[in-house]
Amino acid sequence: MKVRISDDALAIACGADAVAKAFSDAGSDVERVSSWGMHWLEPLVEINGIGFGPATPADVSDILAGVADALCIGPVAAHPFIARQQRLTFARAGKTRPLDLDDYYATGGWQGLAKAREIGPSATIEALITSGLRGRGGAGFPAGIKWRTVAGAQADQKYIVCNADEGDSGTFADRMVMEGDPYVLIEGMAIAGHAVGASKGYVYIRSEYPHAIAKMEAAVKACAHLIAPFDVEIRVGAGAYVCGEETSLLNSLEGKRGEVRAKPPLPALEGLFGKPTVVNNVLTLATAPWVLANGAEAYAAYGMGRSRGTMPIQIAGNVKYGGLFETAFGITLGELVNDIGGGSGSGRPVRCVQVGGPLGAYHPPSQFDTPFDYEAFTGVDGLIGHGGLVVFDETVDMASQARFAMEFCAAESCGKCTPCRLGSTRGTETLDRVLAGENVDANLALIEDLCDTMKFGSLCALGGFTPYPVLSAITHFREDFVVRNKA
């Protein structure tokens, strides 16, 4: 009997290896596959398409005997959490063995690269522009335009750099691509290389992702002959959040301190080692094969407004049904949190959701009708960032969350620019005074002024976006601050 269990780091952290071993010991043929992304069910066991989860080694005999009704979720692919999604970037999630080239080929692998080679670089870039695909790292810059800039630059060497420094809390889509479908990312990088005339690619993966690093190293070796003359090398970060910022990442790749560079020059013209460089997020590059293989119009048919296609949204934090939910732009925040996420995991009322990582705003339920769309979130003083949602229940203290945002910025600031380096520390101290009840109104006015300086004076998004969580907490949850007032 064939038993499918994920070998994704999250499944492993939830005990998948022990469950897999128990099935092997019981004589089953265990196949380690990627994760479906229904994280509350991990370790999820799939037998003939029927799912059981979350499973423990003690459940194995019942599952094999067909009496594990309490764990049975029925056909996995028909589960509402999966059936409601529109999976393009994550089309293979749960279905293939991550490092198996036959599985990849059998599920449409390499078709995008073949198409790019057939139609040539300029038509490939044209397709990406037509698709409307925007940078999924957070900035949302049109990927095709970036590729066209690099393609038009004259240089003896160009680079494709994949930003896999997924440091935002509440995000794990990059990790799931690298661990679950590594070839799709490599194929995307090869397409980019072909399109812009780059022969070398680097994947910069954060050191907190050892499983992703191992999978990507193995995948690069296994498929080198299929992407040649393009060549991909894996590089590992060293625990600096700021290296997710593209110019800081380039400095880190060059072996320097991960300090942010002033722009211009754009990395597209003077990037890695001063050469024209495409820096794209994992999700952006991993979507390129689908766009090429299925057509730019087909991709652009999904979405709303200027946010075309789909977004792999990551539902996390205190939520009942957390996981990876890829869907067309336009779904509302409330649908994601309540209908799909099932509300808080604790069962208490949801107080807020932080969208877009540690630099994203805290949104109260009154904003739950906001559609998931770059411009719509800008319109409510927020950002969608890398698509992570962190749900908090009513026990959260928003004054502490605001302080944490400043503290995090202070801990991770690269130190290059003053508003971020000093502003975050002064901000933490000022919020400490607020937490202690000292002149709360006056200190909050100071914080608002400081946030203005950080927002407009910082070199990059770390200092520039830290005001989003801070100000949204003050704006929407002022009661958590003023209640401390002793003055």
Add this chain to the structure above:
Amino acid sequence: MSLADILARHKGREGPLLPILHDVQAEFGHVSEDAIRDIAHDLNLTRAEVHGVVSFYHDYRSTPEPRPVIKLCRAEACQARGVEALVTAMTPNPAVKVETVYCLGLCSVGPAAMVGTDVYARLDTAKLEALVKSL
């Protein structure tokens, strides 16, 4: 593996400093002043430049850590799932080094922790205590 072996292994690589430092850290458990001097010499950098890189990144240690290290995620998603209560409830254990890490990408099943490359999720006080004890 000696430092010379590590340096030889990365000869000719573009931007070799971080890969070298990762290997040195993995092999010796820290990046010593002596190692910084030799790496600087080999790469034709100043010691200040190499020291600047070593001190910038959280992963590199200037002194060895003899105790087992557990990296506990205390970022927002794990906060929302109660990690701070775990930290408060933890019995101090001088034999284990508890470090804070901001995000392990296990944000839907936190609180989460990592020991070496082993990952742990859905931690509660009892599971965390048992994990710390097992190190």
